[in-house]
Amino acid sequence: MANFEKMLVAFFIFAIAPSIVLVDATFSDSMYLTWGLQHASLQADNLSLVLDQNSGSAAQTKIPYLFGSFESRIKLVPGNSAGTVTAYYLSSTGNKHDEIDFEFLGNISGQPYIIHTNVFTQGNGSREQQFYPWFDPTADFHNYTIHWNPTEIVWYVDSIPIRVFRNYQSAGIAYPNQQGMSLYTSLWNADGWATRGGLVKINWSGAPFIARYNQFRARACPFNGPASINQCAANIPSNWWTSPLYKQLGYASLGQLNWVRSNYMIYDYCKDTKRFNGQLPPECYKQQF
Ligand SMILES: *[C@@H]1O[C@H](CO)[C@@H](O)[C@H](O)[C@H]1NC(C)=O
Numbered sequence: 406m407a408n409f410e411k412m413l414v415a416f417f418i419f420a421i422a423p424s425i426v427l428v429d430a431t432f433s434d435s436m437y438l439t440w441g442l443q444h445a446s447l448q449a450d451n452l453s454l455v456l457d458q459n460s461g462s463a464a465q466t467k468i469p470y471l472f473g474s475f476e477s478r479i480k481l482v483p484g485n486s487a488g489t490v491t492a493y494y495l496s497s498t499g500n501k502h503d504e505i506d507f508e509f510l511g512n513i514s515g516q517p518y519i520i521h522t523n524v525f526t527q528g529n530g531s532r533e534q535q536f537y538p539w540f541d542p543t544a545d546f547h548n549y550t551i552h553w554n555p556t557e558i559v560w561y562v563d564s565i566p567i568r569v570f571r572n573y574q575s576a577g578i579a580y581p582n583q584q585g586m587s588l589y590t591s592l593w594n595a596d597g598w599a600t601r602g603g604l605v606k607i608n609w610s611g612a613p614f615i616a617r618y619n620q621f622r623a624r625a626c627p628f629n630g631p632a633s634i635n636q637c638a639a640n641i642p643s644n645w646w647t648s649p650l651y652k653q654l655g656y657a658s659l660g661q662l663n664w665v666r667s668n669y670m671i672y673d674y675c676k677d678t679k680r681f682n683g684q685l686p687p688e689c690y691k692q693q694f
Contacts, residue, residue: 431449431450431621432450432451432464432619432621433447433450435466435468435623436452436464436465436467436588436590436621437467438462438463438464439463439464439465440460440461440462440463440591441454441455441456441461441462441463443459443460444457444460444462444613445462445463445464447464450619450621451617452464452618452619452621453615453616453617453618454491454590454591454592454615454616454617455592455613455615456482456489456592456593456594456613456614456615457609457612457613457614458609458612461591461592461594462592463590463591463592463593464590464591465587465588465589465590466587466588466623468585468587468627468628469497469586469587469627469628470495470585470587470588470623470625470626470627470628470637471582471584471585471586471626471628471633471634471637471638472553472554472555472582472637472638472644472647473552473553473554473623473624473625473646474550474551474552474622474623474624474625474646475495475550475551475552475553475588475623475625476548476549476550476561476620476621476622477493477548477549477550477619477621477622478546478548478618478619478620479491479493479509479542479546479547479549479616479617479618480542480543480545480546480547480616480618481509481511481518481542481543482511482543482616483543484514484543484611485511485513485514485608485611486511486512486513486518486611486614487511487512487513487516487596487606487607487608488511488594488595488599488600488605488606488607488608489511489592489593489594489595489596489599489607489614490508490509490510490511490591490592490593490595490599491508491509491511491590491591491592491616492506492508492509492589492590492591492592492593493506493507493508493509493551493588493589493590494506494507494508494588495553495587495589496525496587496589497581497586497587500528502525502527502584503525503526503527503581503586504523504524504525504586505523505524505525505551505553505558505560505581505586506521506522506523506524507520507521507522507549507560508520508521508522508523509542509616510599510600511599511600511614512600512605513600513605517537517538518537518538518543519535519537519671520535520536520537520538520542520562520567521535522534522535522560522567522568524558524570524581525581526578526579526580526581527579531674531686532570532674532688534567534568534670534672534673534674535671535672536567536665536669536670536671537669537671538669539665539668539669546617546619547562548561548562548563548564549561549562550562550564552646552651553581553625554646554647554651554652555582555638555646555647556572556651556652556653557570557571557651557653558570558581565661565662565665566654566658566661566662566665566694567662567665567666567669568662569654569693571691571692571693571694573688573691576687576691577687578687578688578691582638583634584628585633586628588621588623590618592614592615592616624645625646626644626646653694654694659694662694674686674689675688675689675693
């Protein structure tokens, strides 16, 4: 295309989509380190979080978002990672906060990690689902994606959906759609609960522990206060996450989800009748995916 034509196209796109909402930037463009600066590193498209006896480390996005997709490739702490937790999650701030979690609970060498997921709405969590990975998450990078739109949240591992949380606001069940959330990553000492429920402690002779992240992409709607609540949910082409395509998983994806649930799921709050004294949280009685 000639330059003039390119300019015309650019002008046209800008004219029909006055609010450019797509963000597509590298780690170092979109995040900053917040903890453990002395040993963590954030360069170009690579983030390394380090945990030693002095401190863990953490990074977060510079801005909050409302809806979109957040993906990163992550290579978890290898070897004896018992007691460590590597996290990748969205969270708002304040006491009625929303949160969507991926947490990776380490283990002693040769024993499986746990992929721990949860969702908080208006400050309430207790919606854990846990899975064993079907691969060694420390041998290589794997893609972990949180997809969040007005109708559902989907957690993906290497493009395979492992969990869905649907919007049942019409039935009085809170859904995260009013508060912007930032994306956080962290690596810390959680040996009070992470491995075999806290039985296995960190072995510091293996320190420093390192978790590596790369290719972070937030294709998401920047949250700029209350006006964004309607803007980011508006059913317009530039809000790609509102497309009917993303309202429910397709047939093939549902098949993958069921494969993960039947072979790798190790905990589902919606099956834990004992914990909830026989009365499960209301969304557990709805169609879940
Ligand atoms: C660690 O390994 C033990 C034994 O195989 C297993 O029961 C546990 O679920 C594994 N993962 C974590 C994070 O505790």
